Amino acid sequence: MSEPVFSLHHGATPLVLSLPHVGTTIPDDLKSLYAERALQVEDTDWHLERLYDFAKTLGASIIVPTVSRYVIDLNRPPDDAPMYPGASNTELCPTRFFNGDLLYVDGAAPDASEVNRRRATYWQPYHDALRAELERVRAQFGYALLWDGHSIRSEIPWLFDGKLPDLNLGTASGTSCADSLRSSLVNELQSNPQFTHAADGRFKGGYITRNYGRPAENIHAVQMEMCQSLYMRESLPFDHLHDRAVQVQPLLRRLLEIMVAWRPQ
Numbered sequence: 001m002s003e004p005v006f007s008l009h010h011g012a013t014p015l016v017l018s019l020p021h022v023g024t025t026i027p028d029d030l031k032s033l034y035a036e037r038a039l040q041v042e043d044t045d046w047h048l049e050r051l052y053d054f055a056k057t058l059g060a061s062i063i064v065p066t067v068s069r070y071v072i073d074l075n076r077p078p079d080d081a082p083m084y085p086g087a088s089n090t091e092l093c094p095t096r097f098f099n100g101d102l103l104y105v106d107g108a109a110p111d112a113s114e115v116n117r118r119r120a121t122y123w124q125p126y127h128d129a130l131r132a133e134l135e136r137v138r139a140q141f142g143y144a145l146l147w148d149g150h151s152i153r154s155e156i157p158w159l160f161d162g163k164l165p166d167l168n169l170g171t172a173s174g175t176s177c178a179d180s181l182r183s184s185l186v187n188e189l190q191s192n193p194q195f196t197h198a199a200d201g202r203f204k205g206g207y208i209t210r211n212y213g214r215p216a217e218n219i220h221a222v223q224m225e226m227c228q229s230l231y232m233r234e235s236l237p238f239d240h241l242h243d244r245a246v247q248v249q250p251l252l253r254r255l256l257e258i259m260v261a262w263r264p265q
Contacts, residue, residue: 006065006126008133013059013260014141016133017052018148018208020074020126021045023065030071033108035101040236041068043098045151047232047240052149054253058260060147061133065126070094070103072118074126075148075206080115093118100158134212134219145181145259146221148208153234154227165196166230167251170205170223176213177220180265184258185222192251195230218264224255 003025024041031039055062065074072093080092095109096102103109110118138144155163167189171182182199189197205213205223213221228234231245 003066005067005122006063006129008064008129009056009062010133011056011059011061011137014137014143015055015058015060015145015147015256015260016130016137017055017060017062017256018130018146019045019048019052019062019064019150020148020208021065021069021150022048023067023069025066026068026071033104034070035103035105037101038070038097038103041070042236042238043069044238045149046228046238047245048149048151050240051151051231051245051249052252052256054249055256058253058256060256060260061137063126063130063133065122067122072122074123075150075208077207077211078119078123092123098153098156098159130208130212138218143218143220143264145262146208146212146219147256147259148205148221148223150203150206150223150225151228151231152225154229160202164225164227165198165201166227166248167195167197168201168203168225169197169199170203170209170225171200171221172205172210172213173200176205176209176215177222178215178264181220181259181262182222184262185255188251188254188258195248195251220264222259224252 022045024044049064073090076092093110093115134144169185171177174182186199203225209221209223212219230248232241233239
């Protein structure tokens with residue numbers, strides 16, 4: 001893969017925005033291993049860079065990968081331990097679509113050696129850069145704030161029952177950020193009843209939130225998993241729907257403004 005595996009914009013505030021599932025690239029040398037349908041990368045967190053296009057004006061650092069989650073999932077632990085025991089889980093190198101169908105042609109799923117190669121090539125550089133950026137802003141400001149942005153189809157029976165709330169805040173059950181920050185974010189969600197929400201429900205935060213969110217070390221992390229129905233078409237061609245997106249963007253901006261304005265006690 002000749003192109004960079006991620007891009008990083010250095011901001012001017014303690015806020016770091018991570019968008020680990022927006023990549024759409026499957027390297028040419030891997031494409032023949034996948035089912036033809038997989039090349040449409042349907043389970044991408046589509047258009048989040050566009051949805052969060054205001055983040056730079058708030059002074060946020062922004063890290064965005066190029067590679068698809070079908071190659072490797074940047075929000076899973078390197079040892080591939082399940083994030084949600086007892087529920088359907090996607091793997092470090094996923095082998096199934098979100099509906100449970102097989103991603104690879106018969107016999108082509110990555111073996112342990114290939115998983116290790118992908119982890120070294122794609123996963124490790126992203127996390128090295130994310131960790132370094134968090135350390136940079138913490139050194140400058142005394143603390144760092146991480147917003148891990150995600151989106152997902154509103155109904156995926158293989159992963160969860162029924163329809164997902166519009167906005168799903170994850171703080172690893174309150175352990176990945178200060179209570180006062182979590183409360184401020186939840187209060188803002190509650191002030192916008194036009195959108196349904198949950199806090200630490202089905203999506204409590206993946207590896208990024210749980211691993212980097214260490215309030216005792218002055219790094220506060222939250223995950224936002226939002227329904228794609230808020231801003232795009234959830235089926236092919238997965239197009240961005242401007243009239244919907246502009247309804248939810250002001251709330252997303254206020255949530256990030258709360259992050260930037262917040263100070264540790």
